[in-house]
Amino acid sequence: MLEMTQMANEKLKQYLDQNNLNSAVRVAAMNSCSGQSLVLSLDEKKAGDTAIVKGEVELIIDQGLLAQLGSVTVDFVEQKGSGCGCGGGGGFSVHSANPLPKSQGSCGGSCSSCG
Numbered sequence: 181m182l183e184m185t186q187m188a189n190e191k192l193k194q195y196l197d198q199n200n201l202n203s204a205v206r207v208a209a210m211n212s213c214s215g216q217s218l219v220l221s222l223d224e225k226k227a228g229d230t231a232i233v234k235g236e237v238e239l240i241i242d243q244g245l246l247a248q249l250g251s252v253t254v255d256f257v258e259q260k261g262s263g264c265g266c267g268g269g270g271g272f273s274v275h276s277a278n279p280l281p282k283s284q285g286s287c288g289g290s291c292s293s294c295g
């Protein structure tokens with residue numbers, strides 16, 4: 181099952197409108213310094229994708245990845261101030277019922293993150 185909260189829907193719509201974009205938003209797995217994580221990117225719907233549409237926002241994910249993850253929820257989390265210097269305001273959060281497969285990170289240099 182693929183889900184998008186009302187807050188995520190509003191923030192994605194706002195982003196697409198502000199940037200004059202007419203694109204689906206893909207949930208994908210990406211290797212990072214700390215292993216695999218779920219990310220959002222702009223993309224076109226392809227054969228083999230599952231999609232949901234809320235308002236004018238289309239959220240897509242590969243059916244194989246969705247089957248592996250069980251269910252996926254895209255949310256937007258508001259943050260009140262941050263002590264790490266990354267600014268406040270919040271960001272998108274993508275959660276799945278099942279964890280991503282373990283993989284080793286692939287950074288050529290040092291990595292840091294806020295949170």
